[in-house]
Amino acid sequence: MSRARKWLSNAGVLLALIAGLVVWVMLPWYTVLALVVFLALWLALTRSGRLTLEAARIGISSLPQRWGASSVIVVGIAGVVGVLVAMLAMGAGFESTLKQTGNDSTAIILRGGSQAETNSVITRDQVPLVSALAGIARGADGRPAVSPELSQVVNMVTRADHTDANAQLRGVGEAAFALRPQVKITEGRRFESGKRELIIGQGARKQYVDQQFNDLKPGTQIELANQVWTVVGFFASGDSHDSELWADAETLASTYRRTAYQSITVKLDGKDGFNKLKASMAADPRLKLDVDTTRHYYAKQSENLSRFLRVLGIVIGAIMAVGAVFGALNTMYAAVAGRAREIATMRAIGFRGLPVVVAVMLETMLLALIGGLIGGLIAWLVFNGYSVSTLGNNFSQVMFQFKVSPDLLWNGIKWALGIGLVGGLFPALRAARLPVTEALRAA
Amino acid sequence: MKYLHLIWAALFRSKTRTFLTLLSVVTAFLLFGMLDSVRVAFNTSANVAGTNRLITTSKLSITSSLPYRLQSQIESVPGVKKASYATWFGGIYQDPKNFFPNFAVGPGYMELYPEYVVPPEQLKAFYATQDGAIVGEALASKHGWKIGDTIPLQATIFPTKGSNNWNFKLVAIYRVNDNKRKGEENSLMFNWKYFDEANDYIKGQVHWYVIDVANADQSNQVAQAIDKLSDNSDHETKTQTEAAFNQAFFKQIGDIGMIVTSIMGAVFFTLLLLTGNTMAQAVRERIPELAVLKTIGFTNRSVLWLVLAEATLLVVLGGLIGLGLAALIMPGVSSASRGLIQLPSVPAATWGLGLALMLIIGVVVGLLPALRAMRLNIVDALAGR
Numbered sequence: 001m002s003r004a005r006k007w008l009s010n011a012g013v014l015l016a017l018i019a020g021l022v023v024w025v026m027l028p029w030y031t032v033l034a035l036v037v038f039l040a041l042w043l044a045l046t047r048s049g050r051l052t053l054e055a056a057r058i059g060i061s062s063l064p065q066r067w068g069a070s071s072v073i074v075v076g077i078a079g080v081v082g083v084l085v086a087m088l089a090m091g092a093g094f095e096s097t098l099k100q101t102g103n104d105s106t107a108i109i110l111r112g113g114s115q116a117e118t119n120s121v122i123t124r125d126q127v128p129l130v131s132a133l134a135g136i137a138r139g140a141d142g143r144p145a146v147s148p149e150l151s152q153v154v155n156m157v158t159r160a161d162h163t164d165a166n167a168q169l170r171g172v173g174e175a176a177f178a179l180r181p182q183v184k185i186t187e188g189r190r191f192e193s194g195k196r197e198l199i200i201g202q203g204a205r206k207q208y209v210d211q212q213f214n215d216l217k218p219g220t221q222i223e224l225a226n227q228v229w230t231v232v233g234f235f236a237s238g239d240s241h242d243s244e245l246w247a248d249a250e251t252l253a254s255t256y257r258r259t260a261y262q263s264i265t266v267k268l269d270g271k272d273g274f275n276k277l278k279a280s281m282a283a284d285p286r287l288k289l290d291v292d293t294t295r296h297y298y299a300k301q302s303e304n305l306s307r308f309l310r311v312l313g314i315v316i317g318a319i320m321a322v323g324a325v326f327g328a329l330n331t332m333y334a335a336v337a338g339r340a341r342e343i344a345t346m347r348a349i350g351f352r353g354l355p356v357v358v359a360v361m362l363e364t365m366l367l368a369l370i371g372g373l374i375g376g377l378i379a380w381l382v383f384n385g386y387s388v389s390t391l392g393n394n395f396s397q398v399m400f401q402f403k404v405s406p407d408l409l410w411n412g413i414k415w416a417l418g419i420g421l422v423g424g425l426f427p428a429l430r431a432a433r434l435p436v437t438e439a440l441r442a443a
Numbered sequence: 444m445k446y447l448h449l450i451w452a453a454l455f456r457s458k459t460r461t462f463l464t465l466l467s468v469v470t471a472f473l474l475f476g477m478l479d480s481v482r483v484a485f486n487t488s489a490n491v492a493g494t495n496r497l498i499t500t501s502k503l504s505i506t507s508s509l510p511y512r513l514q515s516q517i518e519s520v521p522g523v524k525k526a527s528y529a530t531w532f533g534g535i536y537q538d539p540k541n542f543f544p545n546f547a548v549g550p551g552y553m554e555l556y557p558e559y560v561v562p563p564e565q566l567k568a569f570y571a572t573q574d575g576a577i578v579g580e581a582l583a584s585k586h587g588w589k590i591g592d593t594i595p596l597q598a599t600i601f602p603t604k605g606s607n608n609w610n611f612k613l614v615a616i617y618r619v620n621d622n623k624r625k626g627e628e629n630s631l632m633f634n635w636k637y638f639d640e641a642n643d644y645i646k647g648q649v650h651w652y653v654i655d656v657a658n659a660d661q662s663n664q665v666a667q668a669i670d671k672l673s674d675n676s677d678h679e680t681k682t683q684t685e686a687a688f689n690q691a692f693f694k695q696i697g698d699i700g701m702i703v704t705s706i707m708g709a710v711f712f713t714l715l716l717l718t719g720n721t722m723a724q725a726v727r728e729r730i731p732e733l734a735v736l737k738t739i740g741f742t743n744r745s746v747l748w749l750v751l752a753e754a755t756l757l758v759v760l761g762g763l764i765g766l767g768l769a770a771l772i773m774p775g776v777s778s779a780s781r782g783l784i785q786l787p788s789v790p791a792a793t794w795g796l797g798l799a800l801m802l803i804i805g806v807v808v809g810l811l812p813a814l815r816a817m818r819l820n821i822v823d824a825l826a827g828r
Binding site: 068069071072075076079080082083086087090112113114115118119121152153154155163164165166224225226256257288316319320322323324326327329330331333334390391395397 | 716
């Protein structure tokens with residue numbers, strides 16, 4: 001009967017703990033700092049705090065003797081934190097690549113209802129109409145800063161296994177470079193208009209090879225649409241354009257017999273430009289187009305996949321964390337059982353319940369912290385900057401890199417401490433509840 | 444087997460510890476079940492598809508279209524039994540989040556997929572109704588559609604008479620009997636002829652051809668013959684088996700395999716450590732008992748087996764519960780992923796691999812403690828040395 005009650009009360013504590021953990025993982029750093037300061041003050045200034053420190057010192061100094069069992073906690077938690085941080089870093093990397101592509105000072109115009117450039121059609125006669133709208137800034141030459149662009153999905157040979165992958169070939173004019181100052185030629189030169197010449201983003205350069213499986217370099221010839229194209233240069237932009245191939249819009253249009261554009265990117269005139277552009281576009285019944293700031297457009301594109309990766313990371317992390325909690329519980333129960341006599345002796349000579357509880361928990365949290373640091377470090381060493389590619393919204397490959405930010409590492413540490421908290425609490429309570437006389441007589 | 448009660452008793456000597464270890468094994472195999480199901484789904488979606496079907500797409504890129512007139516040429520290639528075609532429509536139902544594949548199909552398209560079961564009168568109605576649509580059962584039940592309903596789709600590529608609003612009349616529902624392929628019940632198809640007439644942009648264009656080959660062994664020759672039809676034209680084609688086509692497509696979504704394998708590696712390393720530690724502990728505590736067993740006549744070998752069996756039993760028990768839980772959870776995950784993962788359950792391949800892993804892990808974690816138990820010296824053990 002009392003056994004059942006003990007199980008029930010333990011289950012109740014467990015539920016409260018889970019709720020507490022969710023709150024803990026979401027706590028901002030300053031609250032955590034405040035908690036740590038509070039704990040440190042209590043340890044240093046009060047009598048029971050000092051007793052706790054003493055008790056913890058005894059436990060921690062005997063850690064090396066129990067290193068085998070304790071390393072279970074460290075490795076288990078390192079595994080959880082490593083996996084969690086890596087998964088979240090993948091989502092964060094994808095999100096940041098796409099977010100960097102857009103900004104608030106340019107807007108992208110697509111056919112009404114289109115979600116992405118591949119689906120969009122903008123006829124040639126609409127381009128001058130768009131150029132005449134209000135809210136568009138003027139370039140250095142006094143003409144509206146408008147870049148009508150073609151977007152064609154082409155098959156490129158991947159470096160990894162020489163299979164075809166969908167690459168985005170963007171047809172642009174001079175204006176595209178003026179509108180995207182982040183695009184810099186790193187090697188070679190720009191394409192000349194009217195010639196079948198390509199410039200290639202640094203991400204695409206890493207991912208693809210030519211049809212004879214050679215590295216891409218200036219002068220490489222690639223066959224697209226039965227025509228030979230010459231690679232004349234490479235560019236870097238630090239965003240999703242890095243995964244693209246660029247060519248002259250007119251040449252691309254004639255090669256692929258394309259009469260229409262896919263998108264128009266424009267520079268907005270001041271803060272109010274977007275609203276003015278939107279209003280004047282809505283006022284013209286000939287234009288059934290959608291306009292969006294590039295920031296919003298690219299952020300929206302990353303939304304689904306990065307949310308998916310984030311949810312996946314947290315679900316997997318949570319399941320693993322549960323496993324690690326059981327491991328930690330096991331280890332600490334064993335540790336408490338192994339030190340039953342020692343703990344009983346401490347209590348016999350005057351250590352009260354609270355210092356014993358906190359001491360056991362401090363010990364577990366220390367192990368958890370070490371595990372969290374190791375896991376985070378491994379994730380950072382292995383995955384930071386690791387490039388992967390996936391199919392983006394435009395049905396073409398987008399390269400991005402895992403991004404292990406300090407933010408994510410901090411999150412990982414918080415998870416580790418949370419696991420340590422749960423894993424240490426029950427054994428600590430048990431240590432405090434051990435009947436002193438029985439424990440002294442035992443073993 | 445006659446020692447089962449003994450093993451069982453040893454296992455539950457310390458209930459809390461066994462329970463906690465069991466739970467960590469359960470979580471590990473729960474995770475394994477889910478991740479491996481995804482991996483299997485990504486790898487075998489290619490294998491379950493028909494081997495005697497070919498897919499012809501544009502060689503330029505998957506988004507380029509092909510002329511509709513190729514149909515009759517393809518059908519006249521020797522070795523081709525039937526051929527039909529489809530055009531990607533990409534409409535949206537209410538909200539982009541409701542994404543499901545929808546495309547216009549030519550006559551005879553459904554017949555190329557005998558595994559899609561449609562009541563004959565419904566199929567007839569589909570071909571007879573100009574704006575008729577056919578959907579999979581899973582999709583219909585998800586949105587509560589019944590035969591006779593009108594399904595409005597918002598076009599993302601092809602407007603009709605200047606507007607993006609298309610309406611289709613639901614006249615047929617197909618079913619896929621194979622449980623592994625229930626995910627394919629998530630498409631909507633409608634008549635290509637209607638699409639061709641009603642859309643404002645393209646006429647006589649299709650995105651892919653599906654070809655039924657009379658003899659699967661000849662797939663390669665037939666594929667080459669089809670590609671030869673459009674050699675050096677402006678619409679060169681690329682023909683491959685349906686399996687190869689799917690595989691190439693899934694590959695592009697990213698290196699799922701690498702990520703899943705590394706996660707699984709981390710999980711199992713942790714699991715091995717946890718369970719191994721518990722077993723070592725359990726044996727340490729029971730040294731006097733094991734010594735008693737040996738005293739009353741158990742051989743070294745049978746003590747070894749007892750401990751090994753105990754470890755394996757624990758892992759298998761936890762593993763089975765974990766995989767069972769994964770099987771229960773998978774449908775929920777599939778629906779929450781909004782079509783990214785289509786898994787009705789844990790596939791047999793995962794169960795098989797899981798069982799093998801349970802046995803291996805059981806033996807690996809049990810081996811050291813078991814050897815220790817085997818080598819126990821009775822006198823020392825009883826004396827507590």
